[in-house]
Amino acid sequence: MTYHGSVLKKGGALLLAGTMVAASWGGTAVPSAFAAAATPSSQSSTAAALAGKAPASAATFVQAMEEAATLAGVPFTMDKLSGATIARKDAALALQQWLKLDAAPESFKDVPDQSEFASAVGALNAAGLMKGYTDSLFLPNAVLTASDVSILKDRVYNYIKPFVFEEATIMDMQTAMAQGKLTSKELVQHYLDRIAKYDDQGVSLNAVLNLNPDALKIAEQLDEERAAQGPRGPLHGIPVLVKDNFDTKDMPTTAGCICLKDSVPDHDAEQVKKLKAAGAIILGKTNLHEFAFGITTSSSLGGQTLNPYALDHYPGGSSGGTGAAIAANFAAAGMGTDTGGSIRIPSSFNSLVGIRPTIGLSSREGIIPLALTQDVGGPMARTVSDAAIMLDATVGYDKKDVATAYAVGKIPSSYTDFLDVNGLKGARIGVAPELIPSTKAEEKAVADVINAAVEELKSLGATAVPISIPNFAEINKYPSLSGYEFKFQLNDYLDSLGDKAPYHSLSEIIASGQFDKTQEQAMKARDARDTLETTEYKDIVLKRTQITRDSLLKVMADNHLDAIIYPTSTQAAGVIGKGQTSGANNRLSPFSGFPAITVPAGFTSDGLPVGMEFLGRAFDEGTLIKLAYSYEQGTHHRQAPKLTP
Template sequence: MKISYQPVPHGPGQHAPFSVVEATVASAHAAMRDGTLTARQLASRCLDRIAAYDQRGPALRSILQVHPQALEQADRIDAIAARHSQQPAGPLQGIPVLVKDNIECAGMATTAGAECLRGNLCANDAFVIRRLREAGAIVLAKTNLHELASGGETVSTLGGQTLNPYDLTRTPGGSSGGTAAGIAVSFGVLGLGTDGVNSIRSPASANSLVGLRPTMGLISRAGLVPCGLTQDTVGPITRTVADTALMLDVIAGHDPADPVTNEGAGHIPASYAASLDRDGLKGARIGVLRHFFGGQDVHGPVNAVMQQALAIIAAQGAELVDIDDAICPDELLASTLVHHYEMERDLDAYLSRLAAGVPVKSMKDIISAGGVHPSVEGTLASAVALSGQRGEYRARMQRQQSLRQWLRDLMARHRLDALAFPHQRRLVVPVGETQAERNGVLASATGFPAIVIPAGFSAPDRNAPQGVPVGLEFFGLPFTEPVLLRLAFSAEQALLARRAPHSTPPLE
């Protein structure tokens, strides 16, 4: 999809010593308070980077559309700030956000990367977008994704193949790879993705980022193009754990339009950010799932990073408990997931309410129209066939329930605060290959929370001069996001593994 934004030269007196590269909410707000940064300047500099690097330069192809009123949004926020003596009036005031393009934003098309949804112009914001705007955030752009959020490589008919900024021959993970690649290269400060199986945590792992899949029921899915609502959820993709916590403080909450949020309403603390503690690993008991590590040569780069990362975590006072129970992620993938059984039902329900100008009203319409990316043709055909298999669907739902109880028992027996493992047993795959050996199934099959943080990088090579990012996943029991954030923040501060990619240097 063509991006209409063109960079606007900064006028006299508008330059400031603030660099958008690796900016955080805290650093941006500090600059706004001392008068060296405005919301318009911050948004403009992000847009300059999009113009320089998304379709040109390394041509990452992470952005599908820039919000046409992004700078007007920023001007309104600056006017509010002036009335408050430059003090941020909202927790995310003036912060540019990249939004995966399967989440509805008023005034923009919600396409899920599909040509047949190009005209799906939304009049209303999804619940999470409304929450972000109320907190002062700026919806800067919509990002590419694996078409219909139904794959792990982030390729679509509208956006093409998004590239990994650390190794331009590799995929960025998926399906939220456009958001992740954009946040990795500072096209925005905060990112919003969705996760049905691995789709927030996979691209976070592959782009040296933090990605949180929340407990099912903590965040509303209203306004989401669904793949299967038993597993679909929404969550942050950011460069730091602190920014993930700040974002969660804003978007978590009850929404009458999504009844599953009734489950989470009583479990939201006054502040997720308050759980961050540099010493949060001291005394923690963390189970290391050894069956979630590979044992072949191809797994060596990830295992080397994980071995070093776990040693550093142990040095911070955490007790690591090896868990050798024979739980196999590939078997769970094959036997517990239900999204393809639900996809036709839930996607049809979404499509049926779209405006008359949208040419498809069902999954069968999409298949009949043709033109979807080849990587999703088989998925759609399979989903139609599986939608009628009620017996196997019920069996899988029962296996999910059994897995929940097994994990509760495991963690109680070993007195664990969390489980830990590499999100992906091998490095994120090259362009043209199908994503392999990801471990995100525990959270997606149970609805339990998990967070990925940067663990380190593989050895540098010709295509990846910094190496390829490797992510560490912490997994917990329902509504233990404060525990996971505490552990993740402490580990992040000890590992200091996050690096900006060399492929998109500062413009300032």
């Protein structure tokens, strides 16, 4: 087995006195480097002198590396070393020989270019196993302490252990590709195999509508690019799935409707374009509730998507195809859209993280609209860190979506900078009893999980502040604008397709009969609207938005809150055929335009996932990510579905 010593980014932070700190890749957390602390004034002084630790013997070092190899299940061929201590240069030589690391250049002032250990130092530095004491000093004669050897053992184990596809994070994949254990082409093929095994046959989730026929070819090109000039960033060569209402110029974009089954737009949606520019591979398109009308994910083109945790239950919607697919490990991460709860509900039902961004943070250009006053696109992933990486790639100004002008100057360098395991310490979290109903048995099952989650928040350092949402009853009297805007905005979208449009209006689609007949009345009601120039519509747009924003900002300011939490859905996934409700909590984010993130909070006694949603102020996604990440890392509630091992 050969391991190639390339890294995600050279340089970065150091490990001093046995303390691990994160290096940086455009703000994305990556594995930190190994360095033994030693006094720069004297290389005969050991790292132990600085750290207060005893020096390790050569035999101890060899034994530790053998234990790492045994744990990883790989051959151990390191020659035995002797001596009361072991110098950093000798450890580097031994590790380079054993791991067969490619030679790499180094620029340390105290490592002569012609020295026998120069290539080993460069290789270990490049592999991220041993860094310098400073950016310019390696201290080759400094000896390793017992603490250093322990840390190095962990680093070597993580470096040589076999890559496990299922539940792997984006950074796990990047590390494996950097170490030569994996190629993007292999990763794509693995996901294609899983889709064939679990979506097309077996449990047959019906989550994926179309696959990219060029995915393997694109992956091969990205592998070549990586070899020639390194990765573009954390999404380089990473396969992702997108909901089939995002335009893709190389695959049909259907909204789940048979009426659009052959509609291939000329351009990618802006967020798809950004993902491709970041090096992501659009592996395919996922099923959705047709035209994003509902929360059960059934369509005339894709049929009923199933929940991988319970095949007789709904997966949530309208982004249920993405939810089921990412939960079942069909791709690294995915994209959904959310008008009322369509990212967050399926994320909750599939034990995923879902981010509904502030309206204006990300472009909606090229997304088939439901109601642009409320529509957003956003990431769905198995971890908060993966969702943050996806968000980084998809945000930003787009002249074709004027709402994105509001985000200018409000986007951090990277949302991964907020991945703080201690993020809940000192946080003040609002908890409103009216958002955690428990009257019905289905509600109580969810309420029990959320009430336990509140206790977990407190154990992780947060203060749970009892609150009441001002004007909550009045806010909930307002309807979603999907019943008002859909006809006009869909017609605009169809017009944007030009001569290639299979239909030119909602009226034509209804007349064709080529759609899900269970939605006929809803479609006809929307088509019957003649204009948006009505007092009723304008009152909703203006008054609903103002009262929701003012109410949320007031309760947060009065109580000095960092966020408000509540169950993403007041009921877990329902049985297919018996209906599905989610409650009204998910309206607070779209009615205000404020961001929300849902994170796994546990499971009901029936084994159904439950999500907890964090709601924050406009363009404060960073705070929500910090809080959600701290909760995720402190609880680890996410579990993969047993039906798709």
